[in-house]
Amino acid sequence: MSKKKSDKTTIHDIAYELGLNASTVSRALNNNLAVSKKTRELVKAKALEMNYQPNFIAAALRRGRSNTLGVIVPAIDRAFFGRVIRGIEEEADEAGFRVIVCQSFDSSEREREMVDTLRGLQVDGLLISIAKDTGDNLKLYEKLISSGFPIQFFDNVPTSLEVVPAVIIDDRQGGYAATKHLIDQGYKRIAHLRGPQHLHIYRNRYLGYLDAMKEAGLEVNDDSVLEIVSHFDSGEEAFEELWKRSPRPEAIFSASDFSAVSGMKAARRRGLRVPEDIAFMGFSNEPFNELVSPTLSSVDQQPITMGRIASRRAIKAITSKEDEEHPNDQLVLMPEIVVRESSATK
Amino acid sequence: MSKKKSDKTTIHDIAYELGLNASTVSRALNNNLAVSKKTRELVKAKALEMNYQPNFIAAALRRGRSNTLGVIVPAIDRAFFGRVIRGIEEEADEAGFRVIVCQSFDSSEREREMVDTLRGLQVDGLLISIAKDTGDNLKLYEKLISSGFPIQFFDNVPTSLEVVPAVIIDDRQGGYAATKHLIDQGYKRIAHLRGPQHLHIYRNRYLGYLDAMKEAGLEVNDDSVLEIVSHFDSGEEAFEELWKRSPRPEAIFSASDFSAVSGMKAARRRGLRVPEDIAFMGFSNEPFNELVSPTLSSVDQQPITMGRIASRRAIKAITSKEDEEHPNDQLVLMPEIVVRESSATK
DNA sequence: CAAATCATCGCAATCGGTTTCAGGCGGGCA
DNA sequence: TGCCCGCCTGAAACCGATTGCGATGATTTG
Missing domain, CATH: 3.40.50.2300 (Response regulator)
Known part of the structure; x- marks a missing residue:
């Protein structure tokens, strides 16, 4: 019967089933106190029953926040970056952020594309270890930084620029x-x-x-x-x-x-x-x-530590926004033999 | 002056500057032949000038297609997966698809979360090497597959199920x-x-x-x-x-x-x-x-080959959609000593 | 008992593109 | 001259969720 367009169920579907309005459903699912406890539970039960999956990108579009971090590394199959990413994910997880990882393959050209892609995906912040040949296309990053976009460099960071927010090791x-x-x-x-x-x-x-x-x-x-x-x-x-x-x-x-x-x-x-x-x-x-x-x-x-710190700093910059300027400070980790x-x- | 809300420029902004309509701008940027060559170039020039960055998620929301592949592996810092991912990315690149990578850390619990996250992000297809302890929560995958959602397993694939679309080695x-x-x-x-x-x-x-x-x-x-x-x-x-x-x-x-x-x-x-x-x-x-x-x-x-093939098969399933059922075939690669x-x- | 305060929920706008439909305009042809 | 058609563009609906504002009924206060 309904084998045709089973498609995804939306908040409108569940609102319809319950004789409610989509806005109420949205609030209920977000635990908004403005909706009665009874209704909230009703909605949640129905959502479960109908196998509802929230559409994050719709929410992100409306809110202007995606709760997502973009990460760009030269190559994820390098052990060091793999561990940094692990650190980033751990920290992001705790803060309710998602992480998307891209590889530049050490090409500044591709690196730029990845930046555009990730921004197009509306990531809230960027974590980057720059490609080896990224030396001149730093204008892109200058613009991003001065526009107040949360960005954190780690490991291999641009040096020809003034000070950029970064976490590196000594x-x-x-x-x-x-x-x-x-x-x-x-x-x-x-x-x-x-x-x-x-x-x-x-x-x-x-x-x-x-x-x-x-x-x-x-x-x-x-x-x-x-x-x-x-x-x-x-x-x-x-x-x-x-x-x-x-x-x-x-x-x-x-x-x-x-x-x-x-x-x-x-x-x-x-x-x-x-x-x-x-x-x-x-x-x-x-x-x-x-x-x-x-x-x-x-x-x-200390790759994991590096990842965690970079992640934490980026998230802090995102969630605190609008405050006075975030200092473009560098954090220097001490290596251990x-x-x-x-x-x-x- | 305009230091305030430099924010992102949208197609509406550039439409306004040109005295056009947003729909025309959209068409122009997509190289739609329905808009005159002159207008197209005008729009593109203006877009460049205004440093326009398309909002992919808005487009994805409307189209129901994000041109994005989701990948879930136990851990990206394992050399094998790193190379598989490389293969996936290469193939996806050529087809104009993006790739986002998640780690399950070999936890089926987290694996499930990742599936939800990625689907919430509206990925068009899923590539998964299942966690070691994923043995029973296969219902999720059964549902996904039978709902016609493009999914490809690779390397470690569920065996307790009937045949699933997968690429594995012998x-x-x-x-x-x-x-x-x-x-x-x-x-x-x-x-x-x-x-x-x-x-x-x-x-x-x-x-x-x-x-x-x-x-x-x-x-x-x-x-x-x-x-x-x-x-x-x-x-x-x-x-x-x-x-x-x-x-x-x-x-x-x-x-x-x-x-x-x-x-x-x-x-x-x-x-x-x-x-x-x-x-x-x-x-x-x-x-x-x-x-x-x-x-x-x-x-x-043959990790790279495995990645490329899995990627290609997923993309094919996505782009050809609506055809008769995609066979749940397994592709078996031959290892080489x-x-x-x-x-x-x- | 009337007025004011809440608690709940609906309406509609909105985010930034995409797409359908319709219409203006100019040219070709009978 | 009149009609049809094709080219190009605009208006508006739409994707799914969020949210400010207003409406409703119930409850409390004076």
Whole structure:
């Protein structure tokens, strides 16, 4: 019979069934005290019976609030972002917010499209870790920020702009702590595999390395540092290159876990023992660090905390709106080193 | 001056500026041939000038189509799902569909909430890999399917139901191929670390193992098989347990890469050489398989292909609607083994 | 007993586009 | 000249929920 347009039931349908008006139904479902308790329960029961599903986008359209957060990350299959997103969702959940996640695939072009898409979807706020090549199309973000749109950057944030609301970790401190740890373990000739220096996260890790070396009065010369480009194989090549130099390093601090692991592989292929002959320290605390052997020491970036905080700040900006300007402050998290077999001498 | 309510510009605003009607503007922006070329260009220019951003949800509300796909996975920080999602997005992009991703965290309760949320957001279709403990609340899905709502399951799909539209891989074939590979390499005493048998994916991998062993006339007894529960450490314990038995295995096929890796670790701690003394084969082809040493052979589940196909099928179901029933067919992908150091004798 | 106060609920506008229907206008053709 | 037709645009309904305002009847107050 009614197999035809079973379609969705709306508040009008249930209003009709009950001889009420849609507005009353709406109020009842929202627990509005202006409608009698009896009616409220009646409506709710009927809604359940008719398998009513509220149409969020209709409500969002009317209210101008969707209770939704948009998130843009370079790629969700990177462990770090996966965990950040988990943090974001946890916090959003508690506040009754939904989360939509998009990937920029590290393309600023696509990143812009995603911003438009999400805004078109009427998200109430945006959480973004910008693409690696996003360097110039920041006008978009300037506009958004100055228009008062709630936006929070995290991890990789625009630096060429004035201060933007963001939560980041102190990469320099991370680089410092990692190097300091190696020094404390007794290593003196410590090499650094650094990432592309136009990305401030890698630059800061490098600076932290320099800080620690200088503080300990250890020498750093051109032979101590090597720049790597891609993630995977380059660690092996980098190790071979470093090994050719003299004096040979006793420890290697890599700005990436990936190259640290492949570096270790190259070292072991040469019959070296880790950490007795050479120690390794990575950065990011990837999950696989516990799977490789020896397990790899690293610097944890507190992704879940980062997500939670960014989320909380965005939600606060949304719900408090209209107050005086929200300060474009940056929150800086402190990374924590995680010591494992690859660098533990005792 | 106008710093007050800069708010969003709507088609009404741009219609007003041009002395036109909103309906004309709408048509122009949609490239409707019914409006003259001149007007179309005029409108588009003005829209650009006024920085117009279409309100997708308003359009979706009116059309009943949001051009959006909802995806629910247990956790996006699992490499496999990350890649599936990538496939889904690629395909959706090409068809002009958006994708929003939610996580069930392997809770069927939360999974249900996500379904409601996404439907409230008016997604046009749903792609789901069900939570591990989703076993009984399938009524929801039965309803959805029979109501004609486009839905596609992938990877972990409900089995207690009749046939549901899904794209899965042939785990049994995967288990078979993996075991066959070890046999072809010359190993005879092959043990299997199997996963929880109430999950059909693990059950099928086990059956595939049996198939290959039987086909080759190799013996399988209670000592050949061990069941593991959690991912990480259990591989080491499992290996030790297997090693106590006699005869000792020459090769181990694990239903999970995680336990394979930790199993290898335990083997090497005992001074065994891999694959000379004992070979290892995992399942899922996790990215870290290339990072560990020796690199781990595994079975690739074709996540990107799976995502693309599921996406394409969902979109097809959406756009073709109204036709005769869409068959609830299952598409079965063939896994591919990836041979690496841990099992390559030659 | 009349006036005022509540408690409940309906009416209608609204959010921003989309779409149906109708109509104005100019040109072609008989 | 008259009629038909096609091109282009406007008016208005509509999608589903929210909400300000007003109406109703009941209850309380003076």
